[in-house]
Amino acid sequence: xxxxxxxxxxxxxxxxxxxxxxxxxxxxxxxxxxxxxxLGLGPSRAGLMGSVLLLGSATAGFALAARVERIGPxxxxxxxxxxxxxxxxxAAATGTLPLVVAGVVLxxxxxxxxxxxxxxxxxxxxxxxxxxxxxxxxxxxxxxxLYLTLPRLGGGHEPxxxxxxxxxxxxxxxxxxxPGAARPDRGAPRAGASGPLPHLRAGAVxxxxxxxxxxxxxxxWGVSGRIGTGQAGLSEVTVGxxxxxxxxxxxxxxxxxxxxxxxLGRAVPIGAGxxxxxxxxxxxxxxxxxxxxxxxxxxxxxLYPVVLSCxxxxxxxxDPRGRWAVLVGSASSLxxxxxxxTGSVLSETAGYPGMGAALGALLLLVxxxxxxxxxxxxxxxxxSRWARVPPGARRVGAGTAPxxxxxxxxxxxxxxxxxxAGALPGPGPGAExxxxxxFRRAHPFRPxxxxxxxxxxxxxxxxxxxxxx
Numbered sequence: 258x259x260x261x262x263x264x265x266x267x268x269x270x271x272x273x274x275x276x277x278x279x280x281x282x283x284x285x286x287x288x289x290x291x292x293x294x295x296l297g298l299g300p301s302r303a304g305l306m307g308s309v310l311l312l313g314s315a316t317a318g319f320a321l322a323a324r325v326e327r328i329g330p331x332x333x334x335x336x337x338x339x340x341x342x343x344x345x346x347x348a349a350a351t352g353t354l355p356l357v358v359a360g361v362v363l364x365x366x367x368x369x370x371x372x373x374x375x376x377x378x379x380x381x382x383x384x385x386x387x388x389x390x391x392x393x394x395x396x397x398x399x400x401x402x403l404y405l406t407l408p409r410l411g412g413g414h415e416p417x418x419x420x421x422x423x424x425x426x427x428x429x430x431x432x433x434x435x436p437g438a439a440r441p442d443r444g445a446p447r448a449g450a451s452g453p454l455p456h457l458r459a460g461a462v463x464x465x466x467x468x469x470x471x472x473x474x475x476x477x478w479g480v481s482g483r484i485g486t487g488q489a490g491l492s493e494v495t496v497g498x499x500x501x502x503x504x505x506x507x508x509x510x511x512x513x514x515x516x517x518x519x520x521l522g523r524a525v526p527i528g529a530g531x532x533x534x535x536x537x538x539x540x541x542x543x544x545x546x547x548x549x550x551x552x553x554x555x556x557x558x559x560l561y562p563v564v565l566s567c568x569x570x571x572x573x574x575x576d577p578r579g580r581w582a583v584l585v586g587s588a589s590s591l592x593x594x595x596x597x598x599t600g601s602v603l604s605e606t607a608g609y610p611g612m613g614a615a616l617g618a619l620l621l622l623v624x625x626x627x628x629x630x631x632x633x634x635x636x637x638x639x640x641s642r643w644a645r646v647p648p649g650a651r652r653v654g655a656g657t658a659p660x661x662x663x664x665x666x667x668x669x670x671x672x673x674x675x676x677x678a679g680a681l682p683g684p685g686p687g688a689e690x691x692x693x694x695x696f697r698r699a700h701p702f703r704p705x706x707x708x709x710x711x712x713x714x715x716x717x718x719x720x721x722x723x724x725x726x
Contacts, residue, residue, distance in 0.1 A: 268388060270434040271378045274334055275392030276399055277341065277428040278372030281310060281365065281421055282593050283400035285475065286482040286500070287407055288417045289597055290493075295414035296354060300483065304601030306361060307479055311594030313365025314372065318587030321373040325579070330374050331435040337370025338432065341425035349418035357414070364421060369590060371428075376569070376586045378435070380579030386523075386570025390515045393562040394508055399424070401504035408497045456575045456634075463575075463630045464585050466623040467568055468592040470531065473616040474561060475596025477538050480604050480612075481554065484541065488609055489550040499551045503558035510559040511566060522635060523567045528628035530564035535620040542613025565589075568627070574634050 281288070285307055293303035317337070325333055341364050348360025379388040403420055410416040454460060485496035514526065534557060541553030572585035603612035 267434045268382070268391070270431040271375050271382075271388060272392045272395050273428045273431045274371050274435075275375035275379070275389075276395040277338065277424045278314075278368045278370075278375055279392070279396045280399060280424050281314065281368045282475065282590075283396055283504075284403060284417050284421065285311070285479055285593075285597065287404065287497075288414075289479055290482045291412070291414040291417055292357075294412060296352065296357065300480075301598070301601045301605065304479055304597035306358065307597035308594045309358060310361045310365040310368075311475075311590055311596075313362045314369030315587050315590035315594050317366045317369030318373045318376075318583055318590055321370060321377075321583065325374055325377040325583070329437045330378060331432055331437050333370060334374045334432045334435055335429070337367045337374065338425040338429050340364065340367030340370065342367075342422050345418045345422040345425075349415040349422065360418075364418070367425065368421075369587070371425075372586060372590070373583050374435070376573075376582045377579035379569075380573035380582035381577065385573035385582070386566060387515065389569040389573070390511050390566045393566050394511050394515075397504045397507045397511065397562060401501045401508070404497045404500040404504065408494050454576060454580060456581070459630045459633050460572070460575050460581045460584070462626050463568070463572060463581075464588040466627045466630075467572075467585055468588040469619055469623045470568075470627070471589040471592030472596050472599060473538065473592075473619045474534070475593045476600035476603065476616055477541060477596075477613065478600075479597030480600040480609070481541065483604075484544060484609055485550055489544050489546055491547060491550065495547070499547075499554055502551070503554040506555045506559035507562045511562045514563045514566065522631070523571050524628050524631040524635065526563055526567045527571070527631050528624050530560050530567075531620055531624040531627065534560050534564065535617040535624075538620065539613045539617045542609045542616075567631070571631055571634055 288310070289303045289307040292298060292306050293300065298306065321328075321333065344360045344362070344364030344367055346360070348357045348364065351357060351360070375392065379385050379392070382388050403417075407416050407420065481500075482493075482496055485491045485499065486493060491499075514521070537553050537557035537560065540549060541557060544550035544553055568589075569582065569586065573579065573582040575581040600612060600616075603615060607615065
C-alpha cells in the first residue's frame with residue numbers, strides 16, 4: 258500500500274492562508290455595496306464587479322489544481338498574497354472604473370491562489386475536516402470584526418479593499434513555515450499529479466452541485482445589504498450589526514459541529530443543513546423588518562459554515578493529493594462569482610421574494626445528490642469494489658467466503674530458475690504442496706519430466722508433513 262501522504266505545512270500557516278483567501282467572499286456584501294455607492298454604479302453593474310472579483314479567484318483555483326506541489330506551496334502562497342496586496346491596494350487608491358476593475362481582478366487572482374494552496378495543504382493533513390473547520394472559524398471571526406468596524410471608517414469603496422490588502426500583509430510572515438518545491442529523486446519514478454483522478458464520478462457530481470449550492474448562497478448574500486437597507490428599512494450600521502451577529506452565530510455552529518466531530522458524519526449535516534438553508538433564504542428574501550431579517554440571516558449563517566466545512570472535508574477525502582479539494586473549492590468559487598450578478602438580475606426581474614423562491618428551489622434540488630456522494634464516500638472503501646482492472650487481469654477469489662477479499666491475478670512470464678542436481682527447491686511465498694501428494698522436482702534434462710532420488714525421501718516426507726499442517 259502507498260504510504261500516507263505527509264501533512265503539507267503547519268496547521269497555523271494553512272489556517273491563516275485560508276483566512277486571507279476566503280475573506281473576499283465573506284466581505285462580498287459590503288464590497289458590492291461600497292462599489293455601488295462610491296463609484297455611482299447601478300445594482301447590476303455593482304454585482305458584476307463582485308462577480309469579476311470572485312471569477313478571478315475561481316480561475317486561479319482551476320489553474321493551480323494539480324500544480325501546487327510542483328511550484329511549491331511557499332512560492333505559490335507568496336505570489337498570491339503579493340497579487341492581493343497590489344490588486345486590492347491599487348483598486349482602493351483610485352476612483353477610475355477601469356483601474357478599479359483591473360485591481361479587483363488581480364486581487365481576486367491572488368485570493369484564489371491563496372485558497373488553492375491552503376486547500377491543497379489541508380487535504381494532505383490527517384484530519385482535513387478539522388482543518389477546514391478551523392479555517393472557517395478564523396475567517397468568520399475576522400469578517401465579523403470587520404463588519405463592526407468598516408461602517409465606522411467612512412463611506413467610499415476604499416475601506417473593504419484596504420482590509421483585504423492588509424490581510425495579505427499580515428499573513429505574509431507565516432508563509433515561511435510552508436514547504437518549498439518538492440525535489441523528486443532522479444532514479445525514482447515520477448508520481449504524476451496528472452494521473453487519473455480517483456472517484457471521478459462522485460467528484461464530478463460534487464463539483465457540479467457545490468457550484469449551484471454556492472451560487473444560490475451568494476446570490477442572496479450579494480444583495481443582503483440592499484434587502485436590509487431597502488426592503489427592511491434598516492440603516493447601514495444596523496445591517497452591519499446583524500451581519501456581525503450572523504457571523505458570530507456561524508462561529509457557534511462550526512464550534513458545535515467540531516465538538517460533535519464524526520459522530521454526525523457528513524451526510525446528515527449536508528442534506529439536512531441544505532434543506533434548512535433553503536428555508537432561511539426564503540425567510541431573508543421576504544423580510545419586511547428587523548426581526549425577520551435578523552432571524553433569517555443569523556440562522557442561515559449559523560448553518561452555512563457547518564455545511565461548507567463538511568463539503569470541503571468530503572472533497573478532501575476523495576483524493577489525498579488534494580486535487581479534488583482544489584477543484585471542488587474552485588467550483589465553489591465559480592458559483593460564488595456568479596452569485597452577485599445572478600442575485601441582482603433575479604431581484605430586478607422577480608423582486609426579492611421571487612429571487613428567494615428560485616434560490617430555495619435550487620438548493621433543494623442539489624441537496625439529494627450531495628447527500629448521495631457523502632454516503633458513497635462513507636461506505637467502506639468504495640474504490641475496492643469498483644477498482645479499475647488492468648487489461649489481461651482477472652479477479653480471483655470473488656464469490657467465496659465473505660471474509661476473503663478479491664485479489665487480482667495478472668498473467669505474466671514465468672520466472673526462469675536454474676536447478677542444480679540434488680537440490681530441491683522449496684515452495685515459494687504463498688505456495689503450498691497439496692496434502693498427501695509427494696513433492697517432486699523437475700528433471701534437469703527432460704522438460705516436464707520428474708524424478709525422485711532415494712536420498713531425498715526424508716526431505717519429501719518433511720514437505721508432505723508441513724503441507725498437512
